[in-house]
Amino acid sequence: MTEGLVLVIALAPALGAMAAWLAGKRGDARLAMVVASAGMLLAFAVATGLAVWVLAAGPQSAFGGLVAVDAFGAYVLLLVAAVASVAVAASPGYLAHGRAAGSLPPLEEGTYWALLALFAGGLAAIPLVDNLGLVWVGIEATTVVSAMLVGFTRSPRAIEAAWKYLILGSIGIGFALLGTMLLFAASGTAADSSNALAWTYLVAHGAMLDPGLVRLAFVFALVGYGTKVGLAPFHTWLPDAHSQAPGPISALLSGAGLAVALYALARFHLVVVAALGPAFSSTLLVVFGLLSLAVALPFIVAQGDLKRLLAYSSIEHLGLATLALGFGGRMALLGFALHLFCHGLVKASAFVAAGRLVEEAGSHRIARLGGSLGRSPAAGRSLLGASLLLSGLPPSGIFVAELAILFGGVAAGWTLAAATAAVLLALAMAGLLFHMARVAVGTGGGRGAREGVETESPRGSGRLPRVTVRPRTALIMALPLALVVAAGLWTPPPVAAALDQLVAILGGGHG
């Protein structure tokens, strides 16, 4: 049963990708869309089923222990399925717009769909495997595939962003491989190598691991996966890649890609906690989480580029999630779980909406994009709504999660760190809302627009034309936001039970 489900999740996107690529070669973009979407949506539906099953019936394993899904894996799987569905649903609109505007390389739509399917499928496979080595392989593979997508438009800026992402990402993640190897060495069971990298085994046998090597392994894993999570000071690739990628790809990178990388880091953290107790890795997570909040802040406040603004907001939010993981304790971990999911959904919606606005206006500059609420109501409203949620205003799941994280931090004895984080969050909120208010109701043709001389050649200098989108596109952007608002108001009992299981795993018996 589990075997079958896992095979569908792993193979359907891959087959869809292959078919889409072949269809694209034959010049049939529509067929490429259909087969790739079918493969992905089938996999996401099955993934959702598997996740719900795990959350209801307990952990499942398959393929001789190579696959193991517990509540944490199931939760991340659900997040990937949800965010990737948004990205899939938003892609036809993106491609249609690019086709009309002539900004896409010709005959590449099949490639787009194939790469998207591989990227989404890879993200979904990572929380399924019970082997930190294969988790690494998956994260590296998704990095490479998404690097192809980041540079998809082939503009000079996109190529630059993709190049930096490829090189910095590969080097960063090389450190994670070193960390994985050291953890393998720490288990000292070279003869019995089949399960020495299984996180289930490592967590259960934490006491047998060599403490010195475990410590070293975590430092390397923190640098490596921290690069992929976007933790400062390893975050420099992130604003480039997330701002230059096509809108739906930015949504997937920010909403799910970062969360999956944090998942990998969290699995390492749980092994370290089992081996050494919570003090060592928790402190490092708190330090780097706070650092990310602090480093993102000035770039949010002084940002002139809409998509970079959202990218720095991702650094801020993932920093907060890392902080929550470091705080530990029931309340902060509940906040962590809720925050990761809500941020993923909101950020996906925000990037899809921002992508629309940016492509309609032909410019990333906030000064050029003013008045979006009147000009492009659906995307403008969604972006404004997403910004209100991202800034942490109630009622929303993010508001509840942030409160839980901060109070949880105080409860766990991290008073100073929690207080610092609260101040940083408040300042970032002000910065984000200031810019987003300009995008919503500012004057797009004003002084800022003339100053914003750009190589991206904004279309004309007068007012931009009014845009309407199909109801489906509006729904794609609005639905995730509605879910997150609802999450701030009411937690259905099954969700509460799932969150409890998740917190029990993340507590590692110490919370």
Added chain:
Amino acid sequence: MRLDAATASSLIDAFAAGIVMLGVYIAVTRSLGRMIWVTALQSMLVGASAVVVALATGIGHLAVGGALAIAVKGVVVPLVLGNILRQSAVRTERRPIVSPRISFLLAVAIVFVATDATADAHLGATLGATRALPAAISTLLTGLLIVMTRRKTLSLVVGLLVFENGIALAAFSLVYAMPLVVELGALFDLLIVVVVAWVYARRMLDVFGTLSTDELRNLRG
């Protein structure tokens, strides 16, 4: 065929010394062609160390990993990179960020620092080969040095490969063997990285008309 531990460890020590010296050479030379082929040679030595460890310990799949590493990183990857080189007009790293003389001093300093820093480290599975760990760490750092001090896209890929060789040396000679599926996955990932780098290098040639990363200065803040 079976190697005894003493022969194996002296062989690995010799390979390790070669790997380090080639790394220093790669960091210093300005000819892109030589960088590529010397890196290929270094990759082959890393693969050969894996085969030696496999012969000494009897861990069969390690020999498979080593042989594949020789084939992929010693042959396929340099061919791909050579293809990029032929298409571009650039043959040398004309203005590296630091001069070759400074590069040499830094590379040698890295070797000393790595040797000193790993003097007290004891890993379980070293076969008695004492040069492997410092060689792995210094190769890894040399790769970082190359990435930080070069401007040509090809040099950056070479730096990444040297960095990866350091990691692979650590994997093969220190922890003996990761599970085969992980080794193969890592090797496959590396191959895709190089292919994607190839794709982007060609696009850069199309768009910028050069392989220099000097053009990549548009994204700030």
